[in-house]
Amino acid sequence: MTSINKSASQVWAEIVSNKKVGAYHHMVFQVGELATHAKPGNFVAIAVGGSNSAMVLRRAFAIYRTFDRGVTGGLLEIVVAPHGAGSTWLTNQNPGFKVDLIAPLGTAFGIPTQPVRALLVGGGYGSAPLFGLSEVLKSRGCRVDMVLGASTAMKIYAPLDGKRSVSSLTIATEDGSTGITGKVTDVIPGIIEANSIDIIYSCGPMGMLEAINKISSEFGIMHQCAIEESMACGIGVCMTCVLPMKGEDGQIRMLRSCIDGPVVDGDNVVWGAKRVIPEGTWGAN
């Protein structure tokens, strides 16, 4: 059985910077040597609300980037969309404040040993883990194309330094406020054909990931996705994040997406299960 990421540790992480970028907050934390263990795809679980808060559950955020700054300590960056009470509380905290943070958690994107042509697709804040991934892939000699989508321009997160790490960047918004008008799935088939894509890496809402997996299956190419199923504990204890997944033996099992994911092979997910345990799932009968 899978267990919590062996590199995970709990630290009091000081906020170094908190800047509003479009609809999001780009936040940087001082995390010490923990930064050296994080890989693209891993996430953090942050306690919110302060020590007397009724918000007992940690909130999960994808790791955008980490930096090892030697003796001055490592830095960890996340991109937060103020959404409900927990994420809004977090984005309201100022530099100097310390938060209770556990990282790195979950699985990471698989990095090919040979140079490949990769397409990275992000929806909304789902672009966050893809820029670090892009840097790693480029350092391995891969060609990296990226597609980012959102409902509107404010929800596209594409920092300048991130753009430099990709060979091409296509932006799609549903209201046409920037880039092409439409969804990421409208442009993916054309990019796969034009650039002979070998593998798709994606992160974003479940509906988008499912639609991308349909396309990758049609083209017969690999698809690794970082799923953002609702998580309550983030460390494998509460079972709120279970998702039906096929194993190598073909058996469907309800797996915890916080420790068996968030990065999984798209073809192993039983998509569209909508919280119903699929027939034939191990232990269901």
Ligand SMILES: Cc1cc2nc3c(=O)[nH]c(=O)nc-3n(C[C@H](O)[C@H](O)[C@H](O)COP(=O)(O)OP(=O)(O)OC[C@H]3O[C@@H](n4cnc5c(N)ncnc54)[C@H](O)[C@@H]3O)c2cc1C
């Ligand atoms: C792996 C992962 C990566 C993510 N990355 C990002 C990111 O990079 N940026 C970003 O902005 N957001 C990200 N999110 C989403 C983010 O975690 C949520 O937006 C955040 O938890 C919202 O918290 P809230 O208090 O603001 O919202 P609310 O809606 O008020 O609270 C949501 C909280 O309810 C709890 N909860 C959820 N489901 C259940 C359940 N079934 N039973 C009991 N409690 C439950 C959880 O603690 C959850 O955090 C990510 C989520 C996951 C799972």
Ligand code: FES
């Ligand atoms: S979030 Fe608690 S087990 Fe996955």
